[in-house]
Amino acid sequence: MPSYAHLAHAHDRPALERLWLMFRHDMSQYQGQLPHPDGTFRDDRLRAAFVDPGWAPYLLRIGEAPAGLALVRGLDEPVRVLNSFFVVRGARRRGIGLRAVREVTARHPGPWKVAFQDSNAGAVAFWRRVATEIAGAEGWAETRHAVPDRPDLPPDVWISFTA
Template sequence: MDADLNLRTAGSTDRPVIERLWLMFQHDMSEFVGGVPGPDGSFRSERLEAAFAGSGDWAPYVIGLGDRPVGFVFVRGLAGPTRVLNSFFVVRGVRRTGVGLWAVREVVARHPGAWEVAFQDSNTRAVRFWRRVAEDLAPGRWSEEHRPVPERPDLAPDCWISFRYPGP
């Protein structure tokens, strides 16, 4: 792994960078959830807003390669029994290099306990990635189930992977 790879908690000064990465993330996700930008060219940003609200239940992270931002991770559920990898994005230029798996390992290690992550079955790369992550972090001790998307009966159910890190 590249020695310049880093993960840090995102602060208010990182917000403009995360907002730009958010547009790329939402653009990528629009293929799977049918989203289109609003009249001003922006996408929905409730999760972005929640990640930076300072509630104590969320933690935003920036994935960096040296001084260049190459992705982000939003974790929610820090005040409850189960953490959720709520939003996860790595720019295309570094995908399939190990950056994503490295970033998930780092985030999960900072918040041990029960974890969940959701993705769409139609996103075949995400399916392969998250199953590989689960097996890496909790070999043979993870589960997968489908759940309806809240307030979106028009969408196929999300696939959810659950695991505990470290293991029992």
Template sequence: MPEISVRRANVADRSVLERLWLMFRHDLSEFRSVLPDSSGGFRDDRLRASFRDPDWAPYLVTSGESPVGMALVRGLNGSVRVLSEFFIVRGARRAGVGLSAAREVLARHPGSWEIAFQDDNAPAARFWRRLAADVSGTAWTEEKRPVPGRDDLPPDVWIRFQS
């Protein structure tokens, strides 16, 4: 596995996270039937919240000098943290980078966690179930929840565990 670094992003990292966000949303558009807006971008309210809301934390994942991923965590002031968004660029996938980065983010905020994913995204489904098992053994749960405002989509799968 390549050596990676996971650190809380700051304002100087915002443009890098914005570019990673576009790649993330592009990948997710396959499972969400979402097209870019007229400017070629995607809705970014969660990314913006991660830089201004004290209940959120943005993370940047790098390998050497290269940005290879990002994570957005919300619920820092509550009893349950949510790994709201998580993305690793395709060139760094399937080399342990994602698992290592996700474990690092979880370790920074111990406690109860929830993570949503789409069951029809088979690689992501395998990844998140593996992470839950790695972190908590058999002490994790899974449930399906409707996507708010999107009756046309299958429900999201939510996993819950302690880190």
């Protein structure tokens, strides 16, 4: 079976920056964020993934084509967080997202958390399926937590499981 999630290196950064814009554009629908005047979105998480030792950036690929991204944080903590995860629309519904999450979590075994928004029906179904596939029907939990510094937003949904 081919690998979809590849640990990103400096030469992958331009592709990840472009994918990040697509990801943040998709997320703006649920978080009510507009781009900065130059057309970019905040990218502190992407920058951290390339410099912070507790982070890891992954480039998702189908062959040579970039198909998405995954940013992991908490590698130096007891619980890892799949901080940002995105699959381009043209690659969705092919099982690539699930396989990529399996690959990423297998490289960093242990407890995991993933946040998403209740209003994002696709994410709700995807992350519940991922948690069930990886940890079993009874092996995961779902909680809700307020978004830090954003009392105007509904709480994030967090799924926890062990891989």
